[in-house]
Amino acid sequence: MPERTVELTGHVIDSGTMQRAFGVVMDMGGEFHVEQFDVGSRKDETSYCRMTVAADTAAELESILHELHQNGATVADPVDAAVEHAPADRVVPKDFYSTTNHRTEVRYDGAWIAVEGTEMDCAVVVDPDAEGGPRAYTEPLSGVEAGDLVVVGEAGVRVHPPERPRDAEGPFGFMQGGxxxxxxxxxxxxxxxxxxxxxxxxxxxxxxxxxxxxxxxxxxxxxxxxxxxxxxxxxxxxxxxxxxxxxRDLYGTSLGLDVETLDHPRKGHKHHIYTIGSIIRAGSIPAAVEDGLIxxxxxxxxxxxxxxxxxxxxxxxxxxxxxxxxxxxxxxxxxxxxxxxxxxxxxxxxxxxxxxxxxxxxxxxxxxxxxxxxxxxxxxxxxxxxxxxxxxxxxxxxxxxxxxxxxxxxxxxxxxxxxxxxxx
Structure with missing residues (x-):
């Protein structure tokens, strides 16, 4: 069976990353063997898991690795990310890496580089000649320019899904409940x-x-x-x-309805279009404010x-x-x-x-x-x-x-x- 070794690191127990990774492999018909598992024993300690993943075919293994990658797993002994030049403006190479909204890094010239501007469904562009050293950044497809070095495939890319906080204290602690x-x-x-x-x-x-x-x-x-x-x-x-x-400022209504009385004034259904006409005549919202209209x-x-x-x-x-x-x-x-x-x-x-x-x-x-x-x-x-x-x-x-x-x-x-x- 074709197999690859992957690694998980961080607060992978509390965040549920371990369970998700195991579930992905089994649900997609693969097998896994945990080679090393170091458990953090304190709140500020992370855990580490190294496991071998196998599947019946190379195609099935690639599908499993893709899902594990989305959940923060990294292929062990990483290589540099593959890059190809964009052939034209707004044209990306085949099999370009499509980003998640998780913090991402790409390996280029033997070093991991943080990808700037984290956002889902974008390409990753590498600028090897940037001042201060190579940089990588997300770019929507509409912003890709001819000649850009675009990351292709998932090799040499690692993502970091947000981890569950150590506790529920502080002003952001409640934001865990859906x-x-x-x-x-x-x-x-x-x-x-x-x-x-x-x-x-x-x-x-x-x-x-x-x-x-x-x-x-x-x-x-x-x-x-x-x-x-x-x-x-x-x-x-x-x-x-x-x-x-x-x-609401000009007529006391919202889409023709008086918000206070819930009445429908005569011609109230035209108030919104009258409002638009007034702002267009003023030139803009700031101009309408400056004129005292709003x-x-x-x-x-x-x-x-x-x-x-x-x-x-x-x-x-x-x-x-x-x-x-x-x-x-x-x-x-x-x-x-x-x-x-x-x-x-x-x-x-x-x-x-x-x-x-x-x-x-x-x-x-x-x-x-x-x-x-x-x-x-x-x-x-x-x-x-x-x-x-x-x-x-x-x-x-x-x-x-x-x-x-x-x-x-x-x-x-x-x-x-x-x-x-x-x-x-």
Whole structure:
């Protein structure tokens, strides 16, 4: 039987990596033999496993090795990664390495190089002549240029899935529970508030991704307050969110509905398109703020507080607003820059933009998803954003409570939690 030796290192017991690796081999019809297994006996010690994997055919073995690679296993006695020149702009070599969203390294010229800009579904480009030595970085297929050295195959590539924390202490400790629909909501809101406050206190970056439902459900004022208070460093949304936020300022409605009285004013269904027309005449959202046309809301606070925002367009957009990026590739690039700079991401009631931003995030970026539908978080996880922790609730009720909790938190507060004392 063809066989290869692979290695696993890190907190592979607590993180479940060992069990997943064994399961992959058996489920795919292979066999494994553990040659060496060193177990970390303290919380700060890692474990090491070296095992031989075998299969009936070379093709089956390659499939098993591919799945093990995705879970952090590395082929023992590694070789340098294979690289080939891209034959043309936006054309990658056959069998190019497609990235995961896990921290990745490639072996080049006998040394392991950390891949910059961790993101799923990209190519890895090696620049051997970079100042300071060779560098490697992810590049979406749309950004590959003729002559780029692109990594081909999985040999010489290793990934590092995020490991389970040693314990549940600290402001990020609660983010291990998947979708939270039964936990006491007040304690969970406080824990999220502590994440935001601690991130800001440490000089980190909080990215908020809101959907139009934030405006419909009555969360506009609370989100605007978070922006005004300096707890939002960047905002990523779509044309619809901005239109409804601006409509609320101009007409007191959101998609024609009076948010306060729930009445439908006469011609209310035209308010959103009237709003777009007004902003186009002004020239942009910042110009409308400067002219005094817009004087409240989330977009107003972003403009006056110099908080950068990205409005990514879609085929469904009315107008769109002059600030909306209608070039898909350009919008992806703008979202990608925001995602790579983020230390914490808060996804608020928007499936499409949650998935879009989630696709650009490294797997070790804490991500909190608030939605009335638990399927939103499930879809995020299914599409690779396994780090997403969900809170199932009405975003219009969540945001005001979050503002109160943020105001009550002092930097340095910790959440309560119990840890796992197992090493490895």
């Amino acid at each position: 979708v939270s629909s039964e936990r006491p909501s007040e304690s969970l809101v406080r824990e999220i508030a502590e994440v935001i406050v601690e991130t800001q206190a440490d000089g980190g970056n909080v990215l908020v991704v809101p959907g139009p439902a934030v405006i419909h459900a009555g969360g506009r004022d609370a989100l605007a307050e978070l922006v005004r208070a300096g707890y939002v460093d960047a905002l990523s949304a779509g044309n619809g969110f901005a239109v409804h936020d601006l409509e 004087d409240s809301g989330v977009m107003y606070e972003c403009v006056t507080g110099d908080v950068p925002y990205v409005l990514a367009g879609s085929i469904r957009d009315d107008g769109p607003l002059p600030d909306t990026i209608t070039d898909t590739v350009a919008a992806q690039g703008a979202i990608r820059e925001q995602a790579q700079d983020a230390d914490v991401v808060l996804l608020l009631a928007t499936l499409l933009h949650s998935v879009a931003v989630g696709n650009c995030l490294p797997s070790d970026t804490p991500t909190i998803c608030v939605d009335i539908d638990p399927a939103t978080v499930t879809q995020l996880v299914d599409r690779g954003s396994a780090q997403a922790t969900g809170m199932v609730t009405d975003v219009g009720m969540f945001l005001p409570r979050l503002v109160e909790a943020v105001e009550a938190v002092e930097p340095g507060d910790d959440t309560d939690g119990s840890g796992d004392d197992t090493g490895g």
